[in-house]
Amino acid sequence: MCAKDIIANVKTMYDIQIMYSKAHQALDYALPLTYGTHEETFQLLPSFIYVLEQKNPRTITNLQCDEDGKFLYFFMSLSASLRGFRRCMRPILSLMVPI
Incomplete structure (x- = not known):
């Protein structure tokens, strides 16, 4: 969610227009409360x-x-990803031939 989303939600729910700076302040306040610092x-x-x-x-x-x-x-690197990588990767033989 970004400040523009907050502006749109407040407009839709309460029919109030708020400034971008106020929406950004609200976002800065709410994020640490929701997710922690x-x-x-x-x-x-x-x-x-x-x-x-x-x-x-x-x-x-x-x-x-x-x-x-x-x-x-x-x-x-999750073990399932490692197993899938090992299983799906084909061995490659590379030869360098001098010209």
């Missing part, structure tokens, strides 16, 4: 990784943080 969701990431690996054996995960504990990147 970046800091809160980052703290949940290790438990998410643990559950993911328990429910999907052979899943590959990698969480990287810097020395201060700041997030750098998170990689995951």
Whole structure:
């Protein structure tokens, strides 16, 4: 949802025209209430990784943080995707012939 969607919803539901800045303020207020802050969701990431690996054996995960504990990147490859990739990829033989 974006500010334009909020403007349209308020217009449809209440027949009131609001400014874009007010809709953007409402969005900035509502998103952390709905989804939590970046800091809160980052703290949940290790438990998410643990559950993911328990429910999907052979899943590959990698969480990287810097020395201060700041997030750098998170990689995951689900075991089902890995199996499908291995099963569908055909071996390729490549020969280099000097000219």
